[in-house]
Amino acid sequence: MTDDIRGALIRAVPPLTAPPDRIAQVRRRAARTRGRRTALSLIAAAAATGLAIATPALLSAAGSGRADSRTAGDRPANQPFPTGAAPTSGPAGPDGTDGVGTGRCPAELDLMSQTPAVVAGQDQRLPALPLRAVTLCRYRHVAFDLSAGTASRRAGPVQAPPGEFGAPVDTYVDQRIWRPPSTAPGTPSPGASPPSGGCLMPSPWKDVSVDIVHTVDARGIARQYLLMRITCANPDAPQPARQLEAAVDRLLGPP
Amino acid sequence: MAPLPEDFAEFVAARSAALLRAAWLLTGDAGRAEDLLQTALAGVWPRWGRIVAGGSPEAYVRKALFSTYLSWRRRRWRFEVPAAVPEPAGGQDVGAELAERDAVRRALARLSRQQRAVVVLRYVEDLSVAETAQVLRCSEGTVKVQAGRALAALRMDPHLRADGDAEVHR
Numbered sequence: 416m417t418d419d420i421r422g423a424l425i426r427a428v429p430p431l432t433a434p435p436d437r438i439a440q441v442r443r444r445a446a447r448t449r450g451r452r453t454a455l456s457l458i459a460a461a462a463a464t465g466l467a468i469a470t471p472a473l474l475s476a477a478g479s480g481r482a483d484s485r486t487a488g489d490r491p492a493n494q495p496f497p498t499g500a501a502p503t504s505g506p507a508g509p510d511g512t513d514g515v516g517t518g519r520c521p522a523e524l525d526l527m528s529q530t531p532a533v534v535a536g537q538d539q540r541l542p543a544l545p546l547r548a549v550t551l552c553r554y555r556h557v558a559f560d561l562s563a564g565t566a567s568r569r570a571g572p573v574q575a576p577p578g579e580f581g582a583p584v585d586t587y588v589d590q591r592i593w594r595p596p597s598t599a600p601g602t603p604s605p606g607a608s609p610p611s612g613g614c615l616m617p618s619p620w621k622d623v624s625v626d627i628v629h630t631v632d633a634r635g636i637a638r639q640y641l642l643m644r645i646t647c648a649n650p651d652a653p654q655p656a657r658q659l660e661a662a663v664d665r666l667l668g669p670p
Numbered sequence: 671m672a673p674l675p676e677d678f679a680e681f682v683a684a685r686s687a688a689l690l691r692a693a694w695l696l697t698g699d700a701g702r703a704e705d706l707l708q709t710a711l712a713g714v715w716p717r718w719g720r721i722v723a724g725g726s727p728e729a730y731v732r733k734a735l736f737s738t739y740l741s742w743r744r745r746r747w748r749f750e751v752p753a754a755v756p757e758p759a760g761g762q763d764v765g766a767e768l769a770e771r772d773a774v775r776r777a778l779a780r781l782s783r784q785q786r787a788v789v790v791l792r793y794v795e796d797l798s799v800a801e802t803a804q805v806l807r808c809s810e811g812t813v814k815v816q817a818g819r820a821l822a823a824l825r826m827d828p829h830l831r832a833d834g835d836a837e838v839h840r
Contacts, residue, residue, distance in 0.1 A: 427774035
C-alpha cells in the first residue's frame with residue numbers, strides 16, 4: 416500500500432531542471448537575507464535607543480520614576496554577575512530563532528550567545544508574579560567554560576506549572592542578584608566565621624549539567640536562568656538556587 | 671560575503687534533486703519548489719559548519735525545508751491554486767502520464783499543509799513516524815492522525831477517483 420503511494424507520488428513529479436548555478440543563487444539570496452536582517456537590526460536598535468532616552472524622561476515627568484523599589488541603582492555597577500546564573504530579559508524569540516523559548520529547547524545551544532543580556536548580566540528587575548509560563552530545558556555541556564562550544568539537550572522542553580516556580584524564581588533572583596556585595600551569599604563579612612563546609616563548582620574535567628528555566632512573567636517579559644549545579648558539603652551554606660533547583664528536579668529528575 | 675564551504679557545494683550538488691522533488695510535492699509548482707529549496711539552503715548555509723559538526727546535515731536541511739514550507743504557507747500561499755497546465759513530458763503514453771501526474775498534484779493540493787508534509791516525509795522520504803514528528807516538531811500521535819486523514823483524503827479525492835489508474839486506489 417505505502418509502496419504504491421510512494422510510487423504514485425514519485426511518478427507525479429515532473430522532470431525538474433536545476434538552475435545553471437544554484438549555488439550562486441543561494442549565495443545571492445543569503446546576502447539579501449543578511450542585508451534585510453541588518454537593516455531590521457539597525458531599525459530595532461534605533462527604536463530601542465529612542466525608548467531608552469524617552470522613557471526616563473517620561474517617567475520623571477510623571478513622577479513615577481521609582482515604580483520598582485529594586486532598580487538598577489540598588490546594584491553597584493561594578494558588581495560582577497553571579498557565576499553560573501544569568502537572567503535575560505526581553506520578549507521571547509519568535510519561532511525559528513535560535514535559543515530557548517516558551518515550549519522550545521533547541522537540540523544544540525550556544526549557552527553564552529543567546530542574548531547579550533546572558534553575557535553581560537544586565538537584567539535589573541525581579542519577575543512580576545504570577546508567572547504566565549515556565550519552560551525547563553536541561554543541557555549537557557562538554558566544558559566547564561560555557562562559552563566554549565555548544566551544549567546538547569538532555570531533557571525538555573517541559574512546560575512547568577507556573578505557580579510552582581514563582582516563589583523559587585523570586586527567591587533566587589532576590590538572593591543572587593539583588594543582595595549588596597557585603598552581604599552576598601558566600602561572601603562573609605569581616606570577622607564572620609566562614610562556613611564549615613566548602614562548596615564545589617562542577618569539575619572542569621567532566622561534562623557540566625546546565626538547567627535553563629525560561630519564564631514569562633505577568634508583564635509578558637521573558638527571562639531565563641542558567642543553573643549550574645554547585646555541591647556544598649555544608650548543607651547550611653547559602654545556596655539561593657537550592658529551592659529553584661529542587662523545583663526543576665521535581666519535573667526533570669536529578670541531573 | 672564569506673566563501674561557500676566546499677562541502678556545502680558538494681552537498682547541494684548531491685542532494686538537490688531529492689530535496690527539489692520533495693519541494694515540488696509540497697508546492698505543486700516547479701518555480702515555487704526551486705524558490706523553497708533555495709530559501710532553505712540560504713538559511714542553513716551560514717550555519718553549515720555547526721550543522722556538519724552535528725553529524726546529520728541532510729536531516730537538518732530537510733527540517734529547514736519543511737519548516738520553511740510550513741511558514742511560507744502561513745504567510746504567502748494561503749490561497750494557493752494548483753496550476754492547470756501540466757508540464758510537457760516524454761514517454762509512450764504521454765496523455766495518461768500527464769493525467770495521473772495532474773491528478774496526484776490536485777489531490778495533494780487538497781490536503782492541509784501539515785498533511786501534505788506528513789505524506790511527503792512518510793511515503794516519499796520514507797521517514798519513520800518518530801523522525802517525521804521530529805522534522806515537523808509535533809507529536810508522533812499527530813503524525814499518525816495526519817497521515818491517516820491524508821490517506822483517507824487521497825483515496826476519496828474525486829480527481830484520483832475519476833482517473834482510476836492512480837496508484838493510491840490499489
